[in-house]
Amino acid sequence: MNEPHTVLDKGWVQLEEMMGGDEAVIRGARICYQSTSSSSDADERLIRRLIRSEPKHNTVFEHAVFRFSVKCPIFVARQWLRHRIGTFNERSLRYCIAKREYYVPAERENLDAYQKHMERSFDLYQRLLEAGWRREQARGVLGTSVYTEFIWTVNAWSLMNWLSKRYHKSAQWEHRQYADAILGIFKEAMPITAAAFEEYVLKS
Numbered sequence: 692m693n694e695p696h697t698v699l700d701k702g703w704v705q706l707e708e709m710m711g712g713d714e715a716v717i718r719g720a721r722i723c724y725q726s727t728s729s730s731s732d733a734d735e736r737l738i739r740r741l742i743r744s745e746p747k748h749n750t751v752f753e754h755a756v757f758r759f760s761v762k763c764p765i766f767v768a769r770q771w772l773r774h775r776i777g778t779f780n781e782r783s784l785r786y787c788i789a790k791r792e793y794y795v796p797a798e799r800e801n802l803d804a805y806q807k808h809m810e811r812s813f814d815l816y817q818r819l820l821e822a823g824w825r826r827e828q829a830r831g832v833l834g835t836s837v838y839t840e841f842i843w844t845v846n847a848w849s850l851m852n853w854l855s856k857r858y859h860k861s862a863q864w865e866h867r868q869y870a871d872a873i874l875g876i877f878k879e880a881m882p883i884t885a886a887a888f889e890e891y892v893l894k895s
């Protein structure tokens with residue numbers, strides 16, 4: 692298990708497991724052409740060509756698969772779970788009691804009021820539980836800055852699609868912090884693919 696990377700004030704991302712890597716992409720591509728690797732330079736050139744080629748030969752990148760563990764505010768998770776090509780399982784507030792943990796933005800006006808509101812909502816949540824409310828109904832009083840946890844299994848192609856949208860400057864700043872952390876993990880795990888993706892997709 693790899694170390695978690697801290698994101699925002701209380702969140703993190705962690706690579707739990709991965710299958711394949713740049714080698715899996717090369718294997719996928721070479722079977723198509725019935726070719727063999729002549730050198731590591733030739734393999735690198737092949738991946739770089741595949742990333743920028745049109746139309747995309749995307750399936751070769753789907754042989755590399757990651758499973759991440761993520762802790763983020765519910766509003767980030769709501770955006771993240773819109774990405775359909777991947778598999779998620781999230782901690783359920785029907786079955787679990789919410790922890791008193793919520794995202795606090797840095798240095799904003801009225802931060803006190805924001806925090807007081809969040810604390811009061813947790814006080815009310817607690818009172819409702821004690822009064823016999825079901826967890827699934829009592830959670831309705833909590834805000835979307837409450838932290839949630841999920842695991843995400845995603846192949847490298849879908850991961851790059853997510854990065855191209857959530858690392859983009861038009862994405863919400865908080866979500867971009869997660870994209871930045873995962874881009875760092877991606878670069879370590881698949882250095883050739885990630886470098887080509889940065890050069891031809893993210894920076895283009």
Ligand SMILES: Cc1cc2nc3c(=O)[nH]c(=O)nc-3n(C[C@H](O)[C@H](O)[C@H](O)COP(=O)(O)OP(=O)(O)OC[C@H]3O[C@@H](n4cnc5c(N)ncnc54)[C@H](O)[C@@H]3O)c2cc1C
Pocket residue numbers: 773774775776777849852856857861862863
């Ligand atoms: C900056 C930003 C702002 C956004 N604002 C909003 C918003 O205001 N409201 C809102 O509802 N959403 C919003 N979204 C979410 C956005 O519309 C997408 O749902 C989300 O980014 C997932 O992207 P995706 O479909 O490419 O990913 P995935 O769901 O992982 O799909 C990957 C790819 O698979 C293909 N695919 C998957 N499913 C289908 C399908 N049913 N039909 C055809 N092709 C498919 C597509 O090529 C797709 O790109 C926003 C996203 C961003 C990045």
